[in-house]
Amino acid sequence: MSNQSGEKGVDLERLTSLLQDVEELADVGGWELDCSTGQVFWTDNIYRIHGVDSSFDPNLSGAIDFYTKHDQAKIRDAVEAAQKEGKPFDLVLRLNSKSRGTIWVRARGRPRYSDEKVSHVQGAFQDITDRIETGRALQNFFHLSEDLLCELSASGQFLRVNPTFSRILGYSEERLLSTSLFEFLHSDDVQATRQALQQWNDGENLVGFHSRYRTVDGEYHWLEWSASPPDERGVIYAVAREFTERKLEGEALAESLREVQEHRAKIEEQNFELSRQKAELELAKKKALEAAQAKGEFLANMSHEVRTPMNGIIGMIELLQATPLDEEQRELLRIMQTSAAGLLRILNDILDFSKMEVGKVEIEDVPFDLKQVVLDVINAFREVDSAKVNLQLCWSPTLSSSVRGDSLRLQQIITNLVHNAIKFSPRGGVVEISVSAEDGDMIAIRVRDFGIGIPDEKRALIFEAFSQVDSGVPRQFGGTGLGLSIASQLSHLMKGKLSLESTTNGEGSTFLLQIPLPAVQISSVAGEGMEVPSD
Numbered sequence: 001m002s003n004q005s006g007e008k009g010v011d012l013e014r015l016t017s018l019l020q021d022v023e024e025l026a027d028v029g030g031w032e033l034d035c036s037t038g039q040v041f042w043t044d045n046i047y048r049i050h051g052v053d054s055s056f057d058p059n060l061s062g063a064i065d066f067y068t069k070h071d072q073a074k075i076r077d078a079v080e081a082a083q084k085e086g087k088p089f090d091l092v093l094r095l096n097s098k099s100r101g102t103i104w105v106r107a108r109g110r111p112r113y114s115d116e117k118v119s120h121v122q123g124a125f126q127d128i129t130d131r132i133e134t135g136r137a138l139q140n141f142f143h144l145s146e147d148l149l150c151e152l153s154a155s156g157q158f159l160r161v162n163p164t165f166s167r168i169l170g171y172s173e174e175r176l177l178s179t180s181l182f183e184f185l186h187s188d189d190v191q192a193t194r195q196a197l198q199q200w201n202d203g204e205n206l207v208g209f210h211s212r213y214r215t216v217d218g219e220y221h222w223l224e225w226s227a228s229p230p231d232e233r234g235v236i237y238a239v240a241r242e243f244t245e246r247k248l249e250g251e252a253l254a255e256s257l258r259e260v261q262e263h264r265a266k267i268e269e270q271n272f273e274l275s276r277q278k279a280e281l282e283l284a285k286k287k288a289l290e291a292a293q294a295k296g297e298f299l300a301n302m303s304h305e306v307r308t309p310m311n312g313i314i315g316m317i318e319l320l321q322a323t324p325l326d327e328e329q330r331e332l333l334r335i336m337q338t339s340a341a342g343l344l345r346i347l348n349d350i351l352d353f354s355k356m357e358v359g360k361v362e363i364e365d366v367p368f369d370l371k372q373v374v375l376d377v378i379n380a381f382r383e384v385d386s387a388k389v390n391l392q393l394c395w396s397p398t399l400s401s402s403v404r405g406d407s408l409r410l411q412q413i414i415t416n417l418v419h420n421a422i423k424f425s426p427r428g429g430v431v432e433i434s435v436s437a438e439d440g441d442m443i444a445i446r447v448r449d450f451g452i453g454i455p456d457e458k459r460a461l462i463f464e465a466f467s468q469v470d471s472g473v474p475r476q477f478g479g480t481g482l483g484l485s486i487a488s489q490l491s492h493l494m495k496g497k498l499s500l501e502s503t504t505n506g507e508g509s510t511f512l513l514q515i516p517l518p519a520v521q522i523s524s525v526a527g528e529g530m531e532v533p534s535d
Helices: 002-026 042-051 058-065 069-085 128-143 163-169 171-175 187-201 245-322 328-358 370-384 407-423 457-461 473-476 483-493
Strands: 026-036 038-044 088-098 101-114 119-127 148-152 158-159 204-212 220-227 236-242 366-369 391-396 402-405 429-437 444-447 497-502 509-516
Touching: 026 042, 038 042, 038 058, 038 245, 042 088, 042 119, 058 069, 069 088, 069 101, 069 119, 069 163, 101 128, 148 163, 158 171, 163 171, 187 204, 187 236, 245 328, 328 483, 366 370, 370 391, 370 407, 370 429, 391 407, 407 483, 407 509, 429 497, 483 497, 483 509
Parallel strands: 391 429
Antiparallel strands: 026 038, 026 119, 088 101, 101 119, 148 158, 148 236, 204 220, 220 236, 366 402, 429 444, 444 509, 497 509
16 A cells, blocks of 8 residues: 555656646646635746746735736636636736736636535636737738738638738728629639639649739739648638739730840841941051051151251350340341240140150159249240240248159249240230149149130130130241140149139130149258349
């Protein structure tokens, strides 16, 4: 007898342990209310769900206090009905857990009788928060989805539809649920839809099935269906997506493809002709580049060949000027010197232009005296012809004269600008040269004349090679039309910019050179403190 009692004790302990494990796995607990005392018994899992430890002594009032105010009356009335009338209950309620905050629980209860009276109420208690939240998420997805979601019976009756059905087809939810999907089908799609429905009922997954459905306006929309086989209740879950525009686009694409195929032969023929023309253009381009290269080399060679004897002529003129001469002879030599200098300037322009065309111009970066460079340009023009114009220099007092850059190329740009200003100024007129600092290392050099000005429609051409303001300019003022083009290209190579401001109302033209020339410290700068000689 003792062995049997021991075995029963072991079985009871094993059964108790198994029940506790099942409770934890199912997240379910058991409870019992003693109707005579109001005392409540909880299993371990109910303590855990409430977020309290086993030292908590539950009673009916204390247990009801865990529920939200909205649900306390529900559980109180249900327990009272079970005690007095023997009614079981099954409620979904919100409970304030001490450890998890507000959660959803399912509370079930039934009466237990003794002497035909309800002596106890027993029940089960389960945390269903995850299930409720998942259901809400699915419900939100069902209502917010842009696709048409529905539940169908095996015969095609609508059991449930989401709002997108009404939005796409225009029927109310009540109208859709009152009939089957065949009510709205295009007559040509009925047979194919019956076959698809049969496949679903036979347990097949059918994806990408197309059919047309009539809207409330009488139009037909194409829907693309996918569905799973019926569940244990015989419900088919289906999703449809409208693709009317894609269908029409596909038909249009097919028509376009046919047209493309018809024109394919013509396109291939045109491609062949284009290939032939491309080969001819490449050959012509090659010849043009070779001709341009030859022209540049020819201009460079010719400029060198002519400049050598020209320098000899200028040298001889300077030697003659050092000999005893009468006034007539000195005037003749002055004219010779002016003409020779002008011719040499033209030769230098042609040589520089040819170098730029073949990309052989190099820019130096060395320290130099900016003010002395400007003075050298002014003095050079005064020596050649001091009577024609009055050259005036305005130097900003805050500007440093010691800078880095290419002094020779800068001198060439300023020379071209001053020469252009003198050329278009009346005899006895004024040419202003102003130098000032801008942001950072940027230096602004302005050369202003008070000549004829440049019309608006001609300004876009002023920096192009061999361009003149009009056809009468070369005859009246002389020049090749290269000086400003060279000045513009050199300013670009020096990371600067050359621009023009001009009017034709007697105020002349202003050329603005903006060029970066970083200031430097030079121990000895030639010409420092020099002033512009007064006229």
